[in-house]
Amino acid sequence: MDNFGYLFAAYSVIFAVIFLYVVFIWRREARLEAEVRALEARLRELGQGSRPAPADTSRGRQ
Secondary structure: OOOOHHHHHHHHHHHHHHHHHHHHHHHHHHHHHHHHHHHHHHHHHHHHOOOOOOOOOOOOOO
């Protein structure tokens, strides 16, 4: 077990990189989720402000 220190260092670096990657993805997902919620709220605002026109029931009459 002469190289146990190197093995430990290598695994430590790998786990640190994986941990940092997971934190990065987690924060990015949180930002995207907040943006989606803001867009959904904006769509609800726009949808409430403009009502769709009633359907034309006089089809065929000109």
